[in-house]
Amino acid sequence: MRVITGTARGxxxxxxxxxxxxxxxxxxxxxxxNIVQWDLEGRRVLDLFSGTGQLGVEALSRGAAYCLFxxxxxxxxxxxxxxxxxxxxxxxxxxxxxxxxxxxxxEKFDLIFIDPPYGKxxxxxxxxxxxxxxxxxxxxxxxxxxxxxxxSPSFSAGxxxxxxxxxxxxxxxxxxxxxxx
Numbered sequence: 001m002r003v004i005t006g007t008a009r010g011x012x013x014x015x016x017x018x019x020x021x022x023x024x025x026x027x028x029x030x031x032x033x034n035i036v037q038w039d040l041e042g043r044r045v046l047d048l049f050s051g052t053g054q055l056g057v058e059a060l061s062r063g064a065a066y067c068l069f070x071x072x073x074x075x076x077x078x079x080x081x082x083x084x085x086x087x088x089x090x091x092x093x094x095x096x097x098x099x100x101x102x103x104x105x106x107e108k109f110d111l112i113f114i115d116p117p118y119g120k121x122x123x124x125x126x127x128x129x130x131x132x133x134x135x136x137x138x139x140x141x142x143x144x145x146x147x148x149x150x151x152s153p154s155f156s157a158g159x160x161x162x163x164x165x166x167x168x169x170x171x172x173x174x175x176x177x178x179x180x181x
Contacts, residue, residue: 001023002026003054003058003087004026004030004061005061006060008057008060008061008087008089011086011087013057016051022051023054024051024054024145027168028172029054032055032143033059035165036141040111041062043059043065043110043111044066044068044108045068046067046112046135047067048113048114048116048126049071049099051115052076052079052080052083053080053083056069059111060091064111067089067091067092067093068092068095069095070095071099072098074096077096099116099122100126106135110137110139111140112141114143115144115145118150119150123146124154127142131155131159136177137177138177139176141174141176143175144175145170145171146171146173147169148170148171152164153173155175158178159178160175
């Protein structure tokens with residue numbers, strides 16, 4: 001696992017010792033960042049259910065202004081902390097907390113990565129809370145990673161378009177929020 005490009009390009013990232021944390025594969029991560037590459041510079045990013053933190057780290061490497069990493073696992077938070085330190089990023093915060101519970105804080109973001117443990121329906125709950133507490137800025141983007149066979153998450157019309165991309169067993173759903181007039 002490594003940082004693909006940007007200021008931390010090529011840096012090796014710490015991986016979990018067991019399968020309790022499921023990192024996004026390099027192929028899917030590269031595809032994801034090809035999709036959002038023009039929407040990173042200067043953005044506020046939320047890496048929800050962070051795991052290893054590699055999505056947020058990649059976003060920071062590519063010019064995101066700030067990233068909040070959330071995970072309830074101590075092992076995950078230790079790995080994220082190590083990975084952020086390996087890359088020398090200071091413009092971030094790492095919290096060991098219930099990811100869904102934190103969404104009630106109302107803190108606003110421009111880009112949200114939603115990569116929860118598979119098969120628990122957490123992606124739909126996250127989307128509902130993001131809408132309810134209005135934490136995605138107008139013009140913002142959410143990227144949801146699920147298994148290929150997982151039904152597409154639903155969201156309100158105010159969140160505009162959704163596109164799906166399939167990479168082997170993984171599906172990325174990209175949801176944009178319209179710009180308010």
